[in-house]
Amino acid sequence: MANLKLALKLLWRDWRAGELSLLLASLVIAVGTVTTITLFIDRLQQALVTESSSFIAADRVISAARPVPDEWLARATELQLEQAAHLSFLSMVFAEERAQFASVKAVSSKYPLRGKLIVSDTPFVGGSVIKHGPPPGEVWLESRLMPSLDLAVGDQLDVGSASFIVSRVLIKEPDRGGGFNNLGPRVMMNLQDVPLTRVVQPGSRLTYRYLFAGDQNNLQEFEAWLSPRLGQDYRQYGVKQGIQGIGKTLERAERFLLLGGLLGVILAGVAIALSAQRFSIRHFDHVAIMKSLGATSAKIDFLYLIVFVVIGIVATLIGCGVGWVSQLGVVKLLAPFIPVALPDPGLRPFLVGAITGFVCLLAFALPPILKLRAISPIRVLRRDLGNQKMQDAVTWIFGICGSWLLMWWYSQDLKLTMLIFSGGVLAVLLLGGVAWFLLRTGRVLGMQAGSVWRLALAGMQRRGQENTLQILVFGLAIMLLLILVLVRTALIDEWKAQIPDKAPNHFVINIAPEEVAPINAMLSGYQLRSQPLYPMISGKIVEVNGKSSRELDEMREAELGEQHGPRAASTRNLTWMQSLPEDNRIVAGQWWADDYQGEALVSIERDLALANSFNVGDELKFAIRDSELNARIASIRSVKWDNMKPNFYIIFSPGALDDFPSTYITSFFLEKDQKLFLNKLLREYPTITVLEVDVIIEQIQTIINQVTLAVELVLALIIVSGGLVLLASIQASMDERFHQHAILRTLGASRKLVMGSLLVEFSVLGFFAGILATLGAEVTVYGLVTEIFELEYTIHPWLWLLGPLIGTLMIGILGTLATRRVVQIPPMTILRELA
């Protein structure tokens, strides 16, 4: 008890004398940064998930061909999940004079749970948000149905044996989905009206979807409860699996945010280690004096552990507060750029911040503080004796284990952790050696240089070990920043390339051969940049090298279960092409020559080939309409499925499909105000089908813009905390430098000489750090980009110039500014302070 009181007293006195402020500050920064980033990521992620949830109109969906057991819905109610449902089926719908095959969606009154329905009174234009779907007795029609059925709002439409009033035009429904899965034009009605239509009979093809939304934890609980009950007939999915083209983007963005947070944690740890070491070194004398006055090692341990715990608690509290405030600031600052409202943060970020603070303290600050117990009291007689080496095996092991555990705990991703970690360790080892070597050669070169250089380089040499460490820390900080910049650039480039501006946002299918020319003319008449017309014809593979494809599928299914990739025997859209589509890449075999006219060849998409063990040279037999066609596999190709363009599993060589009657597909880009063109097109060619993907493209672009912004923000935050680490590191070497330069000043060194030597010293350190950072960044980014983000890697020549430049400028300027004081105050003051 007396000891505790004494410890607190000493702590208070240390604090009052300003001895603790640096350690406290770096801990607060560490906890603050991590909390800010985690808080921000947490809120942003919630916002993104909410925003993305609109793509499936819910947080979770169960999809099936028949209703789900009541028990499941009861369970959802128990967990306080909001619920809605819809039923989709294909049916003929009848207007007064015309009829059309439509995709009917009957929605319950709560639909949609997420996202917005947009309706209008005229097709293709305008629109306002409406909360829920049509009331009983009414139907809403997708724009293109209005001209093709020759209907206006207020007219009557029959579905099965029931009649409805067309009360609105449906401009957008949140979970329409993209691409070509949902070909039929939409008719939306109320779920209650379905029995009246009598179209739902045993044996009809129905898709039931049950929508759920609510608290994340409850959703997870529901999912866990549900998954063993799902079986073969029911499928459950969330946002990521639910949207074509966006799942990967979200996943990568999440990984990036995680990576950012991780690097923040490491930087924070380094800052803490540095200031704890400085704290320890400054307390060597204190400990020696206390020991000469009779304090035992156990007492020293106790006194400093109390310091440690109190600082930990105080720093954590302040850090969490700082995190909360700065995150609020960031959100406020960015409010104009973030289109979605950010939900309130959970408790997790604070917990993460607090735990990070304490683990950092344990891993990085404890070892130097525990060193104090071993300080020999003989130090009071001879100052050079009884010093403790600050970097020994224990320090490193603590630091390494600590950061590894933190990273793993934080990311819950072993691969990512291992990658960054081994990259970091490798970099530290390599860079340490190189830094040491550079310093040596640096001095040899400096011997021939002028006095400023000689002074600077001699100083660096004298503190060779400390400087190696400092270069390492500078290098590590710059490296982490470069890594983040590079990964961000790779990601954003990829996202930009995914859907370029003015990418085709409308598709026309079912174009008869004789309509090709006039439609082409009409498109160019309106100055629409259209894609080439591809022939499209449906068919399927029936035999592979003489073996039935159906049997192959069954075998594979028995072996691997449901999830074995695309089936061999499914009916697919076939086409032929002269040249390889832009986004496709050959992974095996060869694409045919431009003037190829020989026997039928096919090019197969990679996943289809992999799943069914197709190889180049295999003979395939196709069933198209009523006839058969043999073709040999000439190549296997990768396809970017998320580019919102017509993509094909199977492409034939030119001429191979000439004997089969085919329809054609094309695509073009329409501005919003040009949409009325579709009215004209459809009136003139009522048999063609127009697919509008502009809405989904817009949605995807919104999401991409948002995640891009998030990525940039996290980058900025990390850059700030990286700068703080650099400052902490400079601060850590300050006493020594101050002392040295104060002595020089008393010896009459000019201001210019002292500042010059400081500038040179820091710039040289920065330059070396920059080189090391570049090296480390390239290697780590290679691993990250290829392994974690699954992107292609290209080397960055500009980095080799920029890295050292950034290092030189940043460290040179920061360092000189931070030590400027040495020439501004009388040397006596400094010497007295440091005595």
Next chain:
Amino acid sequence: MDSADTAKLKKRKINAAIYFMNMHAVETMVKAEDLGKTVETSAGQLTILKGINLEIKKSESVAIVGESGSGKSTLLGLLAGLDTPSRGVIFLDGNEITALDEEERARVRGESVGFVFQSFQLLASLTAVENVMLPAELKGETGAGKQAHALLKRVGLENRAHHYPRQLSGGEQQRVAIARAFASSARILFADEPTGNLDTKTGGVIIELLFELNKEFGTTLVLVTHDTNLATRCDRAIHIDSGMLIAAENTDSGYSAPAVEGN
């Protein structure tokens, strides 16, 4: 002399016997036998002290003198239990400190020993009065503040009590250090060139203070010095040269050695 010597020898034997029985010695405060210190340096082994035998009685004041580099500070550090010898035995206030570990030595220091150093060794983050309170606080004693203020008053610094060391002059700092040394109610005081960093006049004041307090508290005093004046004020001087004792005279009348005067 002869009879004194044999008597001394006898006494030493008796004392040693008492020590080995781990009894409390009444007469002898410090005793070293065949003390040696060797350190490893980059240039090989360096012997700093060899074959030192000495004994210091309770309430005695002893000066350790010798040329710079002769090993005075090293010897002081060993006798005070701040460091361990390479060979030999040391008894300090009834404890065989060479047989103790660092923890136990720390306890002995806390109970019996006070220090005054050439470079003052005050804690920079503590005020003058807090520095003086520190020994008592480390022992967990109460009333440290009152005692500290009294001591500061005694050394003439009562109105500087709340100043930090860096706000005090060298002489003032050393006075604080002396106050601290006596605050621990030490039975023996070790001082390593307490006036080494001070001018002659200030040094004189410090010495006065040291001896006054020493007398008041009845403390044993062991001090290392270059200062002849200071040495003559002690009961006795121990002269070392190149790590060896060359003379240990008992001079109640004062001490004067040519080697020291030549300094």
